[in-house]
Amino acid sequence: MEVKDKKKHILDSAEKLFAVKGFEASTVRDIADEAGVNLAMISYYFGSKDKMMESLFQERMINTKLKVQQLLSNEHIAPFGKVEIMLDDYIKKVIENQSFYKILLCEQVMKKNPEIIKMLRELKLEYAAMFTELVKEGQKKKIFKKNVDVVLALSTMTGIVTQIIINKEHYCEFNNLEGLADDDLKNYLHKKLLDHLKNIFKTILGYES
Amino acid sequence: MEVKDKKKHILDSAEKLFAVKGFEASTVRDIADEAGVNLAMISYYFGSKDKMMESLFQERMINTKLKVQQLLSNEHIAPFGKVEIMLDDYIKKVIENQSFYKILLCEQVMKKNPEIIKMLRELKLEYAAMFTELVKEGQKKKIFKKNVDVVLALSTMTGIVTQIIINKEHYCEFNNLEGLADDDLKNYLHKKLLDHLKNIFKTILGYES
């Protein structure tokens, strides 16, 4: 296997462990076992356990910004259409990378790794700035209301999706969805969340279809 | 100091540390130092570090169920009035106990302590059952729409509030609220969140005031 693939494979294994045990509780021996490599390889490849975590975040957050940028600059989509696509993309991404978004959530609480916190801060500011542009575009066309709290709106999107992912077991138990196959559940949740968030964003933006 | 007060004092100190460093990264020596007691006291009082965490959850989650129960059984409040009070109570509680709700969030992700997971599962099911009754009451009176996803609705409440608390610094930075005193910020966020959630719950429940 190539070195790059091996590094990725270790990151995948680490991600799996971090998501269920947390960063601190996952030992480098756990990670090495999960990945099937010698434990010295983690220091050898990444420098340290902390830096491996930073590599994981870099790896997973690439392209997040670019995609939104491309979407918003598209002239052929109406403002609320862009909102719908943004919601759809975000939901898809979280559902397909549940482990990482769980780690992300914990890291935002702990704020332990300054390097990661810095990355997240910049990404959030850029994201908020881009969404602000989108809202302004809608306001100029008189289809979005004035005085939209963009960070509150974005937090609404991330908060609801994250909460459902964390609460997945409880959601299934309460709604008798426990027999569903994993892919079916993903589809179900995606549909449910998208519909829910679309309605909420109509309210937030004062948009009437 | 009485034993009970001392136990509470240790729990307060532990809560503070857990919220910023996480459970695993907070050592019993950290906790003992923060509380100003000998590190052997933690095992002496609580049995172990894990059981201290369970004590913390028991201590903090007392009365949560009772309060909602009393609210919902009150005959003199209209259904959406109850929803408003429920939202207000929840927001208040999270804002006043930010540290605990951060720990709670991480614990839901990690699912490390089975005893705590059991407690949370039961509380969530009871909470969902109670809210279901409230929704039914509103539906019977034809003021709430049919087919309300109660767990999704509750996750909307918890998700948004939690996300804002986690993102507090970013929210303040983006909205130039960094000069605000802590109490003023709490009031501001409370007002903002309550207004936001009321509107969203109107949409969710199909309620028109």
Next chain:
DNA sequence: GGTTTTATCAAACAATTGTTTAGTTTTGCT
């Protein structure tokens, strides 16, 4: 094909972990 660089490994490293021990002080009760 020989040599240098890279990759891999088992073992050892010092530091830190949660918990226990064994002894001392304080408290509560008669």
Next chain:
DNA sequence: AGCAAAACTAAACAATTGTTTGATAAAACC
């Protein structure tokens, strides 16, 4: 006051932590 129970402490405990070492194997290069 006398004594048993509870509260408290410093020191020691074994186990586990992330990282480094020194040696060997593989790969790359000329």
